[in-house]
Amino acid sequence: xxxxxxxxxxxxxxxxxxxxxxxxxxxxxxxxxxxxxxxxxxxxxxxxxxxxxxxxxxxxxxxxxxxxxxxxxxxxxxxxxxxxxxxxxxxxxxxxxxxxxxxxxxxxxxxxxxxxxxxxxxxxxxxxxxxxxxxxxxxxxxxxxxxxxxxxxxxxxx
Numbered sequence: 001x002x003x004x005x006x007x008x009x010x011x012x013x014x015x016x017x018x019x020x021x022x023x024x025x026x027x028x029x030x031x032x033x034x035x036x037x038x039x040x041x042x043x044x045x046x047x048x049x050x051x052x053x054x055x056x057x058x059x060x061x062x063x064x065x066x067x068x069x070x071x072x073x074x075x076x077x078x079x080x081x082x083x084x085x086x087x088x089x090x091x092x093x094x095x096x097x098x099x100x101x102x103x104x105x106x107x108x109x110x111x112x113x114x115x116x117x118x119x120x121x122x123x124x125x126x127x128x129x130x131x132x133x134x135x136x137x138x139x140x141x142x143x144x145x146x147x148x149x150x151x152x153x154x155x156x157x158x
């Protein structure tokens with residue numbers, strides 16, 4: 001009886017391990033290069049929900065000139081998931097217009113594994129910089145836990 005229970009346990013364990021490997025049939029992106037500076041994506045009130053918005057956690061971020069370096073974590077079977085920085089345009093352009101507000105969008109590509117993946121992603125913010133000012137203020141909003149978000153004010157220099 002002990003050998004049967006042990007055999008069943010090993011089979012279940014192998015099934016769990018195999019489910020967290022990168023599936024052959026899955027649409028895993030192969031050309032998404034996280035190490036290159038990605039442009040941001042413009043989102044407006046009419047296409048706000050057009051990108052996947054799977055859970056992603058910001059572990060750290062840093063401005064490097066006009067570029068944003070973000071260390072993120074998410075659940076998945078493999079790394080290299082598509083992660084987009086989005087510029088959330090306000091629905092009304094009546095002054096006072098708020099500073100540009102950015103957030104992250106993550107496509108979990110349907111991977112439901114218990115593995116926690118950490119990636120570093122880079123984004124080019126040079127198109128947001130107002131060269132007539134000493135600095136351009138932006139907001140970077142990100143998920144910190146549960147349903148809690150935090151927005152930080154950042155200053156970009158020309």
